[in-house]
Amino acid sequence: MNSANQLQLKSIQYCGLNSSLKLIVTGAVHGNETCGTKAILRVIQELEDGKLLIQNGLVTFVPVTNPLAYAIGERAGERNLNRDLFPNSDPQNFEDRVANWLCPLLAQHDVLLDLHSFNAASEPFVMVGPRNNDGPLEPFKHEEQERALARRLGVRRFVDGWLRTYGDGVQRRMSDSSELQTVLRYGMGTTEYMRSTGGYALTLECGQHNDPQAPEVAYRAILNTLAFLGLIDAPTPELIAPENMEALSMVAVYDKQHADDTFSRNWSSFDPVKQGEEIGRRIDGTPVLAEFDGRILFPDSAAGANSEWYYLTRPNPSF
Known part of the structure; x- marks a missing residue:
């Protein structure tokens, strides 16, 4: 190093x-x-x-x-x-x-x-x-x-x-x-x-x-x-x-609460999500669900505890 x-x-x-x-x-x-x-x-x-x-x-x-x-x-x-x-x-x-x-x-x-x-x-x-x-x-x-x-x-x-x-x-x-x-x-x-x-x-x-x-x-x-x-x-x-163009606004950020929180699938930026769709699970098995229809952004499966895990975006028609 x-x-x-x-x-x-x-x-x-x-x-x-x-x-x-x-x-x-x-x-x-x-x-x-x-x-x-x-x-x-x-x-x-x-x-x-x-x-x-x-x-x-x-x-x-x-x-x-x-x-x-x-x-x-x-x-x-x-x-x-x-x-x-x-x-x-x-x-x-x-x-x-x-x-x-x-x-x-x-x-x-x-x-x-x-x-x-x-x-x-x-x-x-x-x-x-x-x-x-x-x-x-x-x-x-x-x-x-x-x-x-x-x-x-x-x-x-x-x-x-x-x-x-x-x-x-x-x-x-x-x-x-x-x-x-x-x-x-x-x-x-x-x-x-x-x-x-x-x-x-x-x-x-x-x-x-x-x-x-x-x-x-x-x-x-x-x-x-x-x-x-x-x-x-x-x-x-x-x-x-x-x-x-596709214009989007970041609406919400979600953190890992524990390093072993996991995604339910291999997400990529801009994958669409539907309200209620399972994004991941907490270490205790609690599902993490999408709060609204949108697209996921910056999903990071390697994120540590108390750090940014993923963002959700919505369309921005006024860009």
Whole structure:
């Protein structure tokens, strides 16, 4: 196992001669999600070979955002980097130290494209932020720009509602407001932090971890983003038409209460579920039933006790 003291953090930056916005593209926030790394390195090689040219603005590439997790081939090194992502004056672990480098770097940019993959086989999708709002949970003012970019990444599925759903779950379990705010911080990842600094951000889930097409999805999304934002001289990417979209909102998160809680079948993201259908069973045999018709998202049979087990989504006709 690599020692954290033997690792370093790296970003690569290209700047055009004309002023414009600043984009950052990140890969391997989770170390076993390598499609973004492969795609970023491919784009960098094309820039070095002169096949691509950044004419306007600035783009920063971070091929491996969490080098410890990447080195050991695991989702996390010492903790999940994509939760509780804030600068920390008293870092306790490797990911805290990454956050102290990554958060200021994010804040220097206007737009983030964060490239991920997932466990169970399914098609790619993009996670978007909230509607414009002045609320206390996730105030935001770039809904139009963020969703316009989302519809040009080359995927047809769109999911919103992450932080709201996470927050609702926390509020159901807690009554102490100070403790609530502390726990809500755990829901903050790369995109949420980017939005908190005044920018906008998308998480693209490019496919199953080992799907050979996932790096292609990531590569296409990077090129489409560079083109749509005007950083390279290329045609504007095609807009996904409403009739070809599937938009979903995350509604509820369900935790494992015990490590030996089990699913009743091998679920994949976006499998449909019917109200009353059995999703799994608790260790004592109690069935866990779907509370409404929808689709399952991020089912994790390997989740530990008191951690996210799966989410349920509903169609979002107003995307």
